[in-house]
Amino acid sequence: MLKTDKFYHSTVSSCDDDSLSLKLFSALDRQCQKREDICQELGDIEHFRELAKAIRNNALSKLDSCLSQFTAKAQENGVNIHWAQTSQQACKITAKIAQDNNVTEIVKSKSMITEEIGLNQFLKDQAIEVIETDLGEFIIQLADHKPSHIVLPAIHLSTDDVTKIFQDKIGYDGPPDPESLTKAARKYLRDKFKSAKMGISGVNFAVAEQGLWTICTNEGNGRYVSNKPDIYLGIMGMERIVEDIDHLSVLLKMLGRFATGQRITQYTNLTHGPCAKDGPSQVHLIILDNGRSDILASKYRDILRCIRCGACLNVCPVFRNIGGHIFPGCYSGPMGSVLLPLLLGMEKAKNVPKACTLCGKCTEVCPVKIPLDEMILELRNDASQAKMGGIIEKLSMPIGAKVMQSPFLFSTAQKLMRLGLKPLSKSGWVKWLPSIPGRWTKVKDLPLPAKHSYQSEIKRKGSGPKDE
Amino acid sequence: MNNPIIDKIANTLKIKPFDNCQNPQLSIARGRLIPKDLTGPQKTELFSQRAISSGSKVHHLKDNQALKEKLAEIITADKRIAIAGGQRLKARLSDDPAALLPETCQYIPAKKLDDDSELFNLNIAITDAHLAIAETGSIVLASDENYPRLTSLTAQSHIVILWPDQIVADMLDFSSALKEQIETNPNHSYTIISGPSKTADIEMKLVIGVHGPGQLDIIIMES
Structure with missing residues (x-):
């Protein structure tokens, strides 16, 4: 029997779902158009991509000293630094900070790394409630869905879907339009911002030289979670660092433009430790490895340049048909196809790099010039070297190779076909x-x-x- | 200090260094979009254009009398108002900003804002700015014990009072300004605000005023 996995079957059923691909096509086309429009301001985009790549490579090439410098500065500013080698460790540190401070309710802004480590579920099991405060994340938390896009988590849902979810979960009785739904979420979450004693966010970039880090949001929830509660915890992947604040400026120019077609997000917070009366009194930061140090040692280290803008998802012809839900982890699209096999192990994600036409559009738009399509091809090669293909693949590929190498066999095969x-x-x-x-x-x-x-x-x- | 993660990274980089790594600082000027030597009026003009395009309202005013009139126009009756950075505004305006507010509004003094029910019940927050960036049409707030940045988030509407000499051209000018300030005073956090709070999370439809203010008025004092 043909051996396939859940991912394979889901790609087939997702392709059959016309309403999903229609939603994705129109939304992602708009995202691409917005990006192209605003990127014209950059003039020679190649120059910017080269510079952004150099900035990321520079930090990765001296990641050990950047991290040492950053943590020393941050500690000087009163930040409690925690190191986590695994998801489990990061979750435990978070739970401990909450429990030590008798926190049972946490407000959180959108963060892919907390999805990666399964933080919400872990804390829930410890009787600590996490409230997602980004509108998209709030919606999918109520619906118990996974994010379907790293920047646009609720892109798979229609206004009617959201209305239904709000009716069922928060007693919404207003009209089915985005404006009224957003108002309802605002009202609900304001009470949470008021009462929660602890806030959590991800980290867009940390700056080694100045010991500060940024959170970018359009809604303002990033400001709330890092500014209002007494305790603020940031969680960052250890690679999300740049050496100097000038480098941060350049990457902020790229992130907003490539992610959502904005010059910069509406709110960018530069957090610099606790601040009495105008910020949290306790600031923590978890620096997470979770497989990243292995990636740094591998031939796939270029993926660590990724700034999570989602531009590669928006252009991907496969992603536009299947969406992000069926990927076996929180990352999806081209960057996910590279990251997931590396983070989860090839065995769990071996078919993910196969969901690719190798068209190379992702590589073309990547603001930090990650050769995504080449990596995807290389991962397929790894899977086949590790003899992970099904029996049909194992039998047919050597035969195919023989046939294609011989003009006689090839023309005979054509005739037979x-x-x-x-x-x-x-x-x-x-x-x-x-x-x-x-x-x-x-x-x-x-x-x-x-x-x-x-x-x-x-x-x-x-x-x-x-x-x- | 012994740290297994940093040790592992150091070891990896020793065995497998990055080849041909160029120092980005050498070509950082390539990242500049707005020339540093723009004249004051050019910077103000560009700042205004970009702020408007990301959803802010911009007002150019000549003197305190004009400011008083503009505030009376923006602030309708019975509004609950807080002022942050009042001391700095007072020095720059040579006048108490609270005295410029229309008589019909309710002024909430800073000490009352420790109470969440007051903080979350503001209609309007008036603040000064630490800096402004022409490239992105943004204003920058710095943390301050006497200056809760949160008012500019909890209020329904935010009014910023700004002077043209506070506007820098490019994000790179912002970062070099910050670099100097952090060296002399490292204990600040900063917030870059580039327009009203917004979302497009439901079917990509733009909605203004999600968690933060739905309106941002930037007043530029061009005396």
Whole structure:
């Protein structure tokens, strides 16, 4: 029997869901248009991409000293630094900070790293409630969904879906329009901002030289969680650092433009430790490894440059059809296809790099020039070297390779293909095939191969074949 | 201090260093979008354009009398108002900003704002700015014990009073200004505000005023 996994089956069912791909297409097209429009201001975009790449590589090339410098500065400013090697450790540190301070309710701004480590569930099991405060994250938390896009987490839901969720979960009785729904969420979450004793956010960038870090939001929830409660905890991946505050300026220019087509997000917070009366009295920061140090040692270290803008998701023809939900982790699209096998292990995500047409659009738009398509191809190679393919793949690939290397076998195979398909065809088209080849005819008709191949026609006539 | 994560990274980088790593500081000027030598009026003009394009309202005023009139126009009756950075505003305006407020509004003094029910019940927050950035049309607030930045988040509407000499051209000018300030006074956090609070999380439809203010009025005092 053909051995496939959940990811494979889900790609098929997601492709069948026309309403999902329609939603994704229109939303992501808009995101791309906004990015292209605002990026014109950059003039020579290549220059900026090269500079941003150099800034990220510079920090990664001396990551040990950047982190040492950063943590020393931050500690000087009164920040409690915690190191976590695994998700589990990061979750435990968070729970301990909450429990030591008798916190049972936490407000959190949107953060992919907390999704990565499964923080909400962990804290829930410890009877600590986490309230998502980014509107999109709030909606999917109520619905118990995963984010479907790293920047636009609720992009898979319609206004009617959100209305229904709000009716069921927070007793909403207003009209089904985004404006009224947003007002309702504002009202609900304001009470939480008032009462919560602890706030959590991710970290967009940390700056080594000045010992500060940034949170970027459009809604203002990042300001709330880092400014209002007595205790504020930031959680950062250890690679999210730059050496100097000038470097931060350049990356902020890139992040806003590439993520949402803005010059900069509406609110950018530069957190610099506790501040009596105008900020939290206790500031913590967890620096997480969770496999990143292994990536740094691998041939895939370039992926650590990623600034999580989501531009690669927006242009990806596969992502536009399948969305982010079916990926076996919180990251999705091209960057997720590289990160997930590295973070989760190839065994758990071996089919993810296969969901790619290798069109290379992701690499073209990446603000820090990560060669995503090359990495995806290389990961497929790794999976095949590790003999992870199914039995069919194992049998068919060596045969395919043999056939394609021999002109005689190749032309014979072409002839056999026509012979085999002829009885199943009608006026030059095959509409049905059994078993595995049937996956093709399920979605589109297959043209019957021509009687004479292009090559043989050229040989016979000395020029290309004429239309018949 | 022994840290296994840093040790591991150091070890990796020793065995497998990054090749051809160029120092970004050498080409950092490539990241500049707005020339540093713009004249004052050019900076103000660009700042205004960009602030308006990201949803702020910009007012150019000549003197305190004009300010008083503008405040009376923006602030309608019975509004609850807080002023942060009042001392600095007072020095710069040579006048108590609270005295410029219309008589019909309710002025909430800073000491009352420790009470959440007052803080979260503000209609309008007036603040000064620490800096402003022309490239992005942003204003920057710095943390201060006597200056709760939170009023500019909890209020329904935020009014900033700004002077043209506070506007820098590019994000890179902002970071170099910050670099100097952090060296002399490291205990500040900063907030860059580039327009009203907004979201497009439901079907990409733009909604203004999610958690923060739905309106940002920037008053530029061009005396």
